[in-house]
Amino acid sequence: LEQKEHGYSIEEQERKLKSFCEINDWSISDVFIDAGFSGAKRERPELQRMMKDIKRFDLVLVYKLDRLTRNVRDLLDLLEVFEQNNVAFRSATEVYDTSTAMGRLFVTLVGAMAEWERETIRERVMMGKRAAIKQGMILTPPPFYYDRVENTYVPNDYKKVVLWAYDEVLKGVSSKGIARKLNDSDIPPPNGKRWEDRTITRALRSPITRGHYTWGDVFIENSHEPIITEEM
Numbered sequence: 001l002e003q004k005e006h007g008y009s010i011e012e013q014e015r016k017l018k019s020f021c022e023i024n025d026w027s028i029s030d031v032f033i034d035a036g037f038s039g040a041k042r043e044r045p046e047l048q049r050m051m052k053d054i055k056r057f058d059l060v061l062v063y064k065l066d067r068l069t070r071n072v073r074d075l076l077d078l079l080e081v082f083e084q085n086n087v088a089f090r091s092a093t094e095v096y097d098t099s100t101a102m103g104r105l106f107v108t109l110v111g112a113m114a115e116w117e118r119e120t121i122r123e124r125v126m127m128g129k130r131a132a133i134k135q136g137m138i139l140t141p142p143p144f145y146y147d148r149v150e151n152t153y154v155p156n157d158y159k160k161v162v163l164w165a166y167d168e169v170l171k172g173v174s175s176k177g178i179a180r181k182l183n184d185s186d187i188p189p190p191n192g193k194r195w196e197d198r199t200i201t202r203a204l205r206s207p208i209t210r211g212h213y214t215w216g217d218v219f220i221e222n223s224h225e226p227i228i229t230e231e232m
Contacts, residue, residue: 010033010035013063013067014031014033016063016092017031017061017062017063017092020061020092021061026059026061029056029057030050030053030056030057032046032047032049032050033046034046034047042069042071042074047068051078051081054081054082054085054087055085057087058086058087058088059087059088059089059090060082060087060088060089060090061090061091061092062089062090062091062092063091063092063093064091064092064093064094065091065094070115070117070118071115072108072112072115075108076108140215142208143202143203143206143208143209144158144190144191144199144203145158145159145161145162145190145203145209145227146208146224152223152224153208153213153223153224153225154224154225155225155227158190159227161182161187162203162204162209162227162228163227163228165178165200165203165204166204166228166232168181169204174197175197175198175200175201175204176197178195178197178200179194179195179196179197179199179200182195182200183195204228207219208224209226209227209228210226210227210228210229210230211223211224211225211226211227211229
């Protein structure tokens with residue numbers, strides 16, 4: 001997001017970091033770029049590679065602290081590993097000195113702010129989605145037995161399969177047995193491969209099949225036409 005809004009492309013960040021090294025007369029041992037991975041996640045290929053080879057370096061230089069991590073616990077763990085291996089840590093755009101207690105505290109506080117900002121954005125996005133859903137907006141694709149038409153779910157031809165499966169269950173047939181019968185029939189599976197018993201079970205148990213929309217902890221009753229009614 002920051003790269004998109006402010007033009008901090010990966011190439012530009014790398015160029016500025018190399019220029020920073022040249023100004024300080026530092027030799028570059030390696031460059032680690034986790035393109036497409038969020039700084040909120042520690043399990044990033046290039047970060048893991050760097051930590052594996054951490055003994056080779058004297059200094060870790062980042063463009064910004066949140067390029068390394070946005071999680072305070074991960075930040076403290078990484079700084080501890082750096083310290084244990086006598087590796088300094090610097091940011092090209094922020095002033096940190098991890099050799100002092102005050103410097104380490106400052107880095108931790110900045111990391112905490114980055115994590116707080118990330119969680120705040122996530123909460124706002126979730127709140128926005130919940131509000132949109134409660135106003136009638138559908139955010140998720142429908143199951144295979146519904147089509148999305150003008151922001152609602154409308155049963156399609158697979159409705160007959162769901163109702164037939166419902167009747168089979170009333171007769172005592174298991175979901176595996178139902179899937180087996182469907183695979184022996186000429187009814188194509190929704191995924192183009194094979195009918196699975198979990199597909200049947202999910203369809204029969206889902207509140208969506210009973211006409212209720214669910215998303216996370218949001219539950220909206222009678223949002224669309226049911227296939228299996230509550231009475232059934």
